[in-house]
Amino acid sequence: MNSEPGVPVSAARLAEQLGASLPGPDTVSAAALDLVARTRALVAAVATTAIDDAGLASAADAVARVTESLSSTTRDGAIRLVRHPDGRVESLLQAGSGRLNPQAPPLEWIERPTEPPAGAEPVPAIVRARCTFTAAHAGSPGRVHGGVLALALDEVLGHAVTASGASGLTVALTVSFLGATPIDVPVEIVARYDRHEGRKSFASGEVLVDGEVTVVAEGLYVGERRDG
Numbered sequence: 097m098n099s100e101p102g103v104p105v106s107a108a109r110l111a112e113q114l115g116a117s118l119p120g121p122d123t124v125s126a127a128a129l130d131l132v133a134r135t136r137a138l139v140a141a142v143a144t145t146a147i148d149d150a151g152l153a154s155a156a157d158a159v160a161r162v163t164e165s166l167s168s169t170t171r172d173g174a175i176r177l178v179r180h181p182d183g184r185v186e187s188l189l190q191a192g193s194g195r196l197n198p199q200a201p202p203l204e205w206i207e208r209p210t211e212p213p214a215g216a217e218p219v220p221a222i223v224r225a226r227c228t229f230t231a232a233h234a235g236s237p238g239r240v241h242g243g244v245l246a247l248a249l250d251e252v253l254g255h256a257v258t259a260s261g262a263s264g265l266t267v268a269l270t271v272s273f274l275g276a277t278p279i280d281v282p283v284e285i286v287a288r289y290d291r292h293e294g295r296k297s298f299a300s301g302e303v304l305v306d307g308e309v310t311v312v313a314e315g316l317y318v319g320e321r322r323d324g
Contacts (some may be wrong), residue, residue: 118179124188128196135198140230182210192251193225201248203227203285205255212261218297221259221289225252228282240277245303249313252287253299257317260289262297264317275310277303283310295319 138159145152176188176196188196193203207224227248235241250269257264277283287301295318303311 118177121178121180132198139232143231184210201227209259211259216261218260218262218292221256223252223256223259223287225285226282229279234279240279245311246271248285249301252285253301253315256287256289256299257297262292264297264319267318268316271313273311277310
């Protein structure tokens with residue numbers, strides 16, 4: 097779909113190119129979402145299990161059989177996009193919040209405005225998400241790893257930029273850790289689109305635990321250059 101072979105393209109640009117051919121969210125089956133949820137539970141269980149070696153070996157064999165079954169039929173490329181009725185494009189497999197990617201943090205969108213029509217001037221936008229991180233996301237004992245929090249913040253800040261109508265790819269992200277973010281506790285992640293300068297867009301956000309800010313972030317996003 098690129099105008100030049102080998103030139104990277106964002107999911108947003110790919111969605112533009114695919115246009116009306118993008119399927120709707122109803123193509124995401126309950127079985128697929130259930131598989132992701134159970135896989136996340138499996139990963140958390142692997143991180144915390146204390147069963148004996150015989151049990152581990154048996155579990156490893158079972159996982160190998162499931163992996164072989166799932167690998168028997170695969171899609172081309174690790175990207176899958178759907179378009180919602182309001183026009184919003186969702187990337188289902190990306191690592192930030194993809195609903196069909198069990199490695200992605202299990203973000204739940206609480207407030208996510210629909211972006212204005214293509215070509216319109218960017219508008220103010222605030223995005224809110226909720227997430228419960230597990231032992232699979234831990235760094236220090238009982239605390240979420242800083243890199244995982246940076247990933248989640250980049251995702252939510254990026255959604256704020258997209259919701260504003262500005263869009264863009266991440267080129268810089270500054271993250272400051274002010275306190276501990278615990279695992280197994282619902283936390284809120286809030287982001288806002290701040291401003292733009294030409295193709296550059298700026299966003300900021302924070303992670304809150306019981307209303308207290310534990311992490312803050314600022315991001316710079318640059319829109320793809322368009323010919324003509």
